[in-house]
Amino acid sequence: MTPSSAPTAIVAALHDELASVLALMPDEHRKTVGGRDFWVGHLHGQAVVAVLSGIGKVAAATTATLLIERFGVSRIVFTGVAGGLDPEVRVGDVVVASHFLQHDMDASPIFPRHEVPGYGLSRFAADPELSGRLAGAVASVLGNTGRFLSSEAVAAFNLQAPRLHQGLVVSGDRFVATSTESAALQRELPDALAVEMEGAAFAQVCHDFGVPLAVVRTISDRADDAAHVDFPRFLRDVASRYSGEIVRSFFDPPRRRRREGIDSPPGRPKANQPPLGAATRAAAQRGGANATTLACGNTAPGSAPRAPSA
Numbered sequence: 226m227t228p229s230s231a232p233t234a235i236v237a238a239l240h241d242e243l244a245s246v247l248a249l250m251p252d253e254h255r256k257t258v259g260g261r262d263f264w265v266g267h268l269h270g271q272a273v274v275a276v277l278s279g280i281g282k283v284a285a286a287t288t289a290t291l292l293i294e295r296f297g298v299s300r301i302v303f304t305g306v307a308g309g310l311d312p313e314v315r316v317g318d319v320v321v322a323s324h325f326l327q328h329d330m331d332a333s334p335i336f337p338r339h340e341v342p343g344y345g346l347s348r349f350a351a352d353p354e355l356s357g358r359l360a361g362a363v364a365s366v367l368g369n370t371g372r373f374l375s376s377e378a379v380a381a382f383n384l385q386a387p388r389l390h391q392g393l394v395v396s397g398d399r400f401v402a403t404s405t406e407s408a409a410l411q412r413e414l415p416d417a418l419a420v421e422m423e424g425a426a427f428a429q430v431c432h433d434f435g436v437p438l439a440v441v442r443t444i445s446d447r448a449d450d451a452a453h454v455d456f457p458r459f460l461r462d463v464a465s466r467y468s469g470e471i472v473r474s475f476f477d478p479p480r481r482r483r484r485e486g487i488d489s490p491p492g493r494p495k496a497n498q499p500p501l502g503a504a505t506r507a508a509a510q511r512g513g514a515n516a517t518t519l520a521c522g523n524t525a526p527g528s529a530p531r532a533p534s535a
Contacts, residue, residue, distance in 0.1 A: 231299035232265070232272035234292045235472060238305025238423065239277075241460050245469030246275050246304075249476075259291055269477040274298055278305070278423050281398045282327070285423035289430035300355055302475065303427060303440040304468040306460070307394065307419035308401055308448025310411055315444065317384035317463065319367060319471075320418050321360045322394040322440040324348045325425035328410060328417075329397035341429065348393070349428035352437035356391070359439040362474035363389050366467065373470055378462040381455070392418045394442060396425035404449040420448050443467045 237243035243264075247253055250273065253266035264275040274296045278285050292298045309315065326348050331338050339347035367387050374384065395417045401407060410420060424440050431438040443464045445456060 230272065231297050232274045234296070234298040234301040235268075235273055235275045236278050236288065236292075236301060236303040236305075236427070237275065237468065238303070238421075239460055239464065241465035242304055242468040243275060243277055245465045246472050249469065249473055250275070258295055259287060261288060261291065263291075263296065265296070268472070271476055273476075278303065278427075281422050282396060282426035283398075285426040286430050289427045290434075293430070293434045293436055298436065300352070300437040301427065301431060301439070302355070302359060302472070303424065303438070304471060305421065305423070305440075305442055306445040306464050307421040307442035308407070308446050309419055309444040310395075310407060310414075310448060311390070311392075311416075311418045314390055314418050315388075316446060316459075317382055317387040318390060318444045319363050319387065319467065320390045320392070320394060320442045320444065321356055321363060322351050322424055322442070323353075323356065323391050324350050324393050325428040325440075326393060326395045326414065326417070327397060327425045328395040328414060328420065329399055344429075344432075349425065349432050351428065351439055352431075355437045355439040359441055359471070359475055360389060360391060362471050362478075363441060365474050365478075366470045373466045375462065378458075382459060382463060384463065390418050392416060394419050394421065394424050394440065396421055396423060398422065401448045402450065407447065407449040410448075419444060441471060 235246050237246055247264055250264065250266040250268050253264040253275070256263045256265055261276060261279065266273060266275075274292060276288060276292065279288050289301065292301060307320065309318070314320065326339055327341065328339070330341060330347070332340070332342050336342050337347070341347065367389055370379075370384070370387065378384065393414070393416050395410065395414055397420070400422075401410065401420045407420075410417060419442055421442060424442075427438055427440070445459050445464060
């Protein structure tokens, strides 16, 4: 498989987000490997493999390795939700990661806190070119949210002028859901924009294999005990719509859609594209054989609405 023909991986953190991606793929078919459902097909003529990440760093690392070793992907694009840390990062904003760090990595005193043993690094970089392209897709989407967000959702979550941020995203195998934990992370890592549970693991695996990675996170809460968010509604009405639109814009830039007159409403197949099959939709919502009911990002397993903070 040549680099030009190698597929792009699209990794979703949550089931609704995966369904919004599969709705853009006219020919997806499922392959189950390692207890995970991988959806192989095309998106705007480009070969892609879509999958749920799994929750936590170990599950995420396994998924990343399978994508590279079994499916031969040439690059990975990850979309999910996260808790905001920086005071300027608000609910409804979007973060594109430039670097990743494991906030719970501590092999001291043998190694400095946060440094990954054997690497001499505490921070792993996202691919600048791929992340720049993803940021461009985000910017185009945030500039036109009225096309796919309802006025009710905007009012419910106070989504006034959502913004794009780029910088450090931190990951850990802990659900950050109290003001005390959030404040501690902000003091220890003042440049961290957001916290989640998988990005740093993907970054380390991609570093090992030399595979470009870009990660986008929609901010669903402030990762504190004041984050009384109706999470299922936020996921359905905001985050999943962001994901679908960002992925579509990434693979099919708005200029080309306008030029060719093929811009269609989000999540709705174009006239010559068959609708997503009922079986595919149901399987995407179930999430497959492993970690099937788990959401990722900064959401606890089996959690209902985030009050505190997949």
